[in-house]
Amino acid sequence: MKILLWLGLSILSAILYRLGGTSAGTKWRDAGCPLVALILYIALKGFNLSFLWVYLLTFGLSWGAMTTYWKRKGTDAKWWNWLLTGLGYSLATLPIAFVTGHWIGFGLRILVLSLLTMFWSEKIDWDVAEEMGRGAIFCLTIPLLTI
Secondary structure, eight states: OHHHHHHHHHHHHHHHHHHHTSTTOTHHHHHHHHHHHHHHHHHHHOOOGGGHHHHHHHHHHHHHHHTOOSSOTTSOOOHHHHHHHHHHHHHTTHHHHHHHOOHHHHHHHHHHHHHHHHHHHHHOOOHHHHHHHHHHHHHHTGGGGGO
16 A cells, blocks of 8 residues: 555656646645655654654755756756756755664665656656656655665
């Protein structure tokens, strides 16, 4: 059942990420993807009220990470921009690693999310698939935080 939830929420994140790249507005991506990822993490690990500050901080950091591609406005993103984008997405979960001690999973997610974001963004030329892929990758890598 958790696999279906993981896949379903990853698809939802993909849709929200794409919506953020349309005229619907970036808030769909900026707030939506972090919220979906946090819901997935809590579904996998369980809710802990004493971690509420961690959840809120992680959500805020993820929202911030979603707002940039680490480049100047009006310029094309290069491979290193996408690598930094994935790294930013990954580092936003530092509060979770700090309180849970799941440093191996956190490190794996940094590696996997950063590299997949870079490779996907460089190799996919269709903007719809590119954005949906990044949104899916963002959530698909959440279970690594439990290792």
